[in-house]
Amino acid sequence: MDPRTRWQRLVWTLPWLLFQVFPLAELVSTPRPAAVRVVAVLGLVAFTVVYLAVFNRMSVRGCGVPWRQLAVVAVLGVGLAVWLGPAWAGLMIYVAAAAAVGLPERWVWPAVGGAAAVCASVLAAHDMLGELFILPLMCVLTGFALRGIRFLVSVNAELTEAREELARAAVAEERLRFARDLHDLLGHSLSLIALKSELAGRLAERDPARARAEMADVESTARRALAEVREAVSGYRQIGVALALAEARAALSAADITLRAPSRVPELPGPVDAVLGWVVREATTNVLRHSGARTVVVTLAVADEDAALTVTDDGRGPAGGAPGAGLSGLEERLAARGGRLDTGEAPGGGFRLAARVPAHARVSAP
CATH class of the missing domain: 3.30.565.10 (Histidine kinase-like ATPase, C-terminal domain)
Known part of the structure; x- marks a missing residue:
C-alpha cells in the first residue's frame, strides 16, 4: 500500500489520543512513588505504540488478525485501568476501538462489551460510575462507529476492485472487437486484391486492356481497404x-x-x-x-x-x-x-x- 495512505490513517487516529490527557494529568497531579510513575509512563507509551500499530496494520489489505498486538493492548489497558483507577479507565475506549478494527465479526462485540464492562467496574469500584458513566457508553459507541467505518472501507475497496475489473474487461472486449473488425475488413479486401492481381497477371499478355482494368480495381480496392482500416481505427466503420x-x-x-x-x-x-x-x-x-x-x-x-x-x-x-x-x-x-x-x-x-x-x-x- 502507498505509504501516504498509512500516514493519513495514522494522522486520522491522532485526535483519539487526546483522551490520554486525563491519565497524564492524573499522573502529574497525584502524588505517587517515582517507580510507579515510571512504570505507568512506560506502560502508557507501550500501549499507545501498539494501539497505533494495530491501526497501521489494518491499512494493509489481506493481512491477518493482529492477535498479538490486540492482546498487548487489552492486557496493558485493563492492567493500567485497574491499577491506577478512574482517570485511566478511559483507556478501555482504545481497547474497544482496537477490537472493532482488528477482530473478526464474531469477536468484536464480546470484546467491546468486555471493555465497557471493565471501564464500568473500575468506575464503580471508586464510586464514580454516576459521574463518568459516559466512558463505558463511549466504549460501545466507539465500537459501533469504527465497525461502521471498517465496513465502509471494505465496501469501497471492493467497489474499487470491481471498477478495475470492469475496466480490464472493457479493454479486453475492445481488443476483441478491433481484432474482429480488422480480420473482416482486411481478410475480404486482401483476398480480392490477390484474386484480381492473379487475374491481371494471366491477362497481361493476351488482353492488356483487361489487365490494366483489373489492376485499376486492385488499386481502388487497396485504397478502399486503407480507408476502411482508418475508419475502423476511429471506431466509425459500418x-x-x-x-x-x-x-x-x-x-x-x-x-x-x-x-x-x-x-x-x-x-x-x-x-x-x-x-x-x-x-x-x-x-x-x-x-x-x-x-x-x-x-x-x-x-x-x-x-x-x-x-x-x-x-x-x-x-x-x-x-x-x-x-x-x-x-x-x-x-x-x-x-x-x-x-x-x-x-x-x-x-x-x-x-x-x-x-x-x-x-x-x-x-x-x-
Missing part, C-alpha cells in the same frame, strides 16, 4: 447489406463465380443492417478463399420479428470442415445483437451460412 452485396458481386464476378442476390435490399435498422453486412462480407471472403464454388445464392427475408439472411454456395465449405476466426467473429457479432449463426452443408451439397437477428436488435458493442 457496412450495410447493400454495400456488402455490391462488393461481393464485383469480387465474385472477377473470380468467374455467379452471384444470385436480391436486386433491392429492404430498409433495415442500423444495427441489423450492419451485422448482416458483415455476414455477407465474411461469406464472400470464405467463398473466394477456399470454397471452390461456382455459384453463390444470397436470400434476405425480413419479418416483423426478425431478419434472416442466408448465403449458400456449391463449394466445399471451410477448410478442414471447421469454422475459422471469421465465422467465430460473426457468431459474436450476432450474439451481441440477440441473433444467431447457423452453418453446415447445404441441401444438395455445398455450404450454407444462415444468420438470424431480431428486426429491432438492441444496440450493444459490436
Whole structure:
C-alpha cells in the first residue's frame, strides 16, 4: 500500500489520543512513588505504540488478525485501568476501538462489551460510575462507529476492485472487437486484391486492356481497404447489406463465380443492417478463399420479428470442415445483437451460412 495512505490513517487516529490527557494529568497531579510513575509512563507509551500499530496494520489489505498486538493492548489497558483507577479507565475506549478494527465479526462485540464492562467496574469500584458513566457508553459507541467505518472501507475497496475489473474487461472486449473488425475488413479486401492481381497477371499478355482494368480495381480496392482500416481505427466503420452485396458481386464476378442476390435490399435498422453486412462480407471472403464454388445464392427475408439472411454456395465449405476466426467473429457479432449463426452443408451439397437477428436488435458493442 502507498505509504501516504498509512500516514493519513495514522494522522486520522491522532485526535483519539487526546483522551490520554486525563491519565497524564492524573499522573502529574497525584502524588505517587517515582517507580510507579515510571512504570505507568512506560506502560502508557507501550500501549499507545501498539494501539497505533494495530491501526497501521489494518491499512494493509489481506493481512491477518493482529492477535498479538490486540492482546498487548487489552492486557496493558485493563492492567493500567485497574491499577491506577478512574482517570485511566478511559483507556478501555482504545481497547474497544482496537477490537472493532482488528477482530473478526464474531469477536468484536464480546470484546467491546468486555471493555465497557471493565471501564464500568473500575468506575464503580471508586464510586464514580454516576459521574463518568459516559466512558463505558463511549466504549460501545466507539465500537459501533469504527465497525461502521471498517465496513465502509471494505465496501469501497471492493467497489474499487470491481471498477478495475470492469475496466480490464472493457479493454479486453475492445481488443476483441478491433481484432474482429480488422480480420473482416482486411481478410475480404486482401483476398480480392490477390484474386484480381492473379487475374491481371494471366491477362497481361493476351488482353492488356483487361489487365490494366483489373489492376485499376486492385488499386481502388487497396485504397478502399486503407480507408476502411482508418475508419475502423476511429471506431466509425459500418457496412450495410447493400454495400456488402455490391462488393461481393464485383469480387465474385472477377473470380468467374455467379452471384444470385436480391436486386433491392429492404430498409433495415442500423444495427441489423450492419451485422448482416458483415455476414455477407465474411461469406464472400470464405467463398473466394477456399470454397471452390461456382455459384453463390444470397436470400434476405425480413419479418416483423426478425431478419434472416442466408448465403449458400456449391463449394466445399471451410477448410478442414471447421469454422475459422471469421465465422467465430460473426457468431459474436450476432450474439451481441440477440441473433444467431447457423452453418453446415447445404441441401444438395455445398455450404450454407444462415444468420438470424431480431428486426429491432438492441444496440450493444459490436
